[in-house]
Amino acid sequence: MTKTTGVGRPRASGAAASKREARLAVLDAAGELFTGAGYAATTTRAIAERAGLRQASLYYHFPSKEDILAALLEDTVRPSLDVAGGLSAKLAPVGARLWALAYADIHLLGSARHNLGALYLLPEISSPRLARFRAERAELKRVYGSLVAAAGVPGELLGIRTDLVFGLVESIAIVRRDQPDLDVEAHAVEGADSVLRLAGLGEPDAGLRDSARALLED
Amino acid sequence: MTKTTGVGRPRASGAAASKREARLAVLDAAGELFTGAGYAATTTRAIAERAGLRQASLYYHFPSKEDILAALLEDTVRPSLDVAGGLSAKLAPVGARLWALAYADIHLLGSARHNLGALYLLPEISSPRLARFRAERAELKRVYGSLVAAAGVPGELLGIRTDLVFGLVESIAIVRRDQPDLDVEAHAVEGADSVLRLAGLGEPDAGLRDSARALLED
Numbered sequence: 323m324t325k326t327t328g329v330g331r332p333r334a335s336g337a338a339a340s341k342r343e344a345r346l347a348v349l350d351a352a353g354e355l356f357t358g359a360g361y362a363a364t365t366t367r368a369i370a371e372r373a374g375l376r377q378a379s380l381y382y383h384f385p386s387k388e389d390i391l392a393a394l395l396e397d398t399v400r401p402s403l404d405v406a407g408g409l410s411a412k413l414a415p416v417g418a419r420l421w422a423l424a425y426a427d428i429h430l431l432g433s434a435r436h437n438l439g440a441l442y443l444l445p446e447i448s449s450p451r452l453a454r455f456r457a458e459r460a461e462l463k464r465v466y467g468s469l470v471a472a473a474g475v476p477g478e479l480l481g482i483r484t485d486l487v488f489g490l491v492e493s494i495a496i497v498r499r500d501q502p503d504l505d506v507e508a509h510a511v512e513g514a515d516s517v518l519r520l521a522g523l524g525e526p527d528a529g530l531r532d533s534a535r536a537l538l539e540d
Numbered sequence: 541m542t543k544t545t546g547v548g549r550p551r552a553s554g555a556a557a558s559k560r561e562a563r564l565a566v567l568d569a570a571g572e573l574f575t576g577a578g579y580a581a582t583t584t585r586a587i588a589e590r591a592g593l594r595q596a597s598l599y600y601h602f603p604s605k606e607d608i609l610a611a612l613l614e615d616t617v618r619p620s621l622d623v624a625g626g627l628s629a630k631l632a633p634v635g636a637r638l639w640a641l642a643y644a645d646i647h648l649l650g651s652a653r654h655n656l657g658a659l660y661l662l663p664e665i666s667s668p669r670l671a672r673f674r675a676e677r678a679e680l681k682r683v684y685g686s687l688v689a690a691a692g693v694p695g696e697l698l699g700i701r702t703d704l705v706f707g708l709v710e711s712i713a714i715v716r717r718d719q720p721d722l723d724v725e726a727h728a729v730e731g732a733d734s735v736l737r738l739a740g741l742g743e744p745d746a747g748l749r750d751s752a753r754a755l756l757e758d
Binding site (some may be wrong): 359440443446459479486490499508517 | 576577578579607658661663664665680701703704706708710711712713714715717719727730731734737739740
């Protein structure tokens with residue numbers, strides 16, 4: 323995210339907009355430093371400097387470095403939970419729903435300004451402050467599991483097959499680390515196709531992809 | 541790895557065996573600390589203490605912390621390269637070869653004493669001292685790519701499909717983080733089955749799995 327000046331943006335209050343912008347500047351600076359220099363090696367002082375803020379302003383928004391990590395990681399999951407919520411309100415075959423969710427999720431992880439999925443393997447993930455992120459990620463995984471079950475994968479295989487589907491989606495973080503300039507759209511299409519193969523739904527065709535994309539558009 | 545006392549082991553020289561044991565003790569202690577406390581948060585002093593060695597002995601084996609990381613990570617790839625080399629010398633259909641490689645690779649990553657695949661996303665991976673690990677991992681990925689090509693995946697899809705196959709195999713590190721007591725054998729079988737689905741080889745049957753396992757046994 324580039325720092326915005328707010329030009330041309332309607333806003334209720336200059337102070338509120340400036341607070342929101344400061345929060346976003348902290349998250350952007352932290353995303354860059356956590357994925358570049360590493361989480362443990364990054365101080366809140368370095369984040370404040372990179373964000374162009376005083377440390378006191380940073381602490382106003384985030385009491386600790388773990389709170390910044392939590393906010394960043396929740397942002398990698400919540401939009402996909404919103405997509406899942408939208409899909410659940412629509413009538414569509416399971417294949418189109420599963421394709422749409424995987425496609426949107428890989429796009430989110432693959433095109434966020436920083437490769438935040440690379441932080442999923444940090445030891446700090448088990449900290450109490452990351453409980454909400456863990457719960458939201460577990461909820462997203464449950465949605466994948468219910469779609470994989472609806473696709474007909476039998477109960478005794480469901481747990482591992484869901485692990486594989488979820489792992490395939492999240493593995494975009496490893497690909498992105500190796501290939502910073504990857505073609506996210508092509509990876510999202512091929513990834514969603516592959517999720518359908520893992521769910522035993524066979525080879526997706528252009529018609530299924532079109533109807534899945536239409537589900538995401540309304 | 542438990543620290544061994546060497547009892548009952550044939551060995552050429554007590555000094556050589558003791559050096560080898562010291563090296564293994566360092567790697568084991570570092571694997572535990574890097575995956576538990578984190579790479580950046582772990583000092584060579586802490587590794588030496590955990591290994592029951594003086595720091596001078598540690599430096600005799602590894603001039604720097606990055607050299608320990610490099611040795612640990614090379615050990616997550618080299619056995620699978622050895623498996624790939626063994627498979628290349630045998631006559632067998634591509635499905636059995638690909639299944640055998642994925643099965644052995646997931647077993648290695650899933651059952652190593654520490655979850656070292658979780659270190660693949662560290663920023664330190666791009667350091668010059670990890671060049672050999674990166675080259676060996678790239679070589680392993682090339683082997684998967686040649687098998688996926690031999691399975692009939694067309695050239696324009698080959699790169700991304702290989703990324704997905706390799707990502708699926710390595711995603712065992714994420715599963716293991718979430719479920720420390722996972723059933724590695726079941727994950728390796730289901731993972732290898734799923735790799736064949738991604739390669740367009742359809743549903744594997746018991747006959748294919750048996751012949752793939754036989755390839756690993758000789």
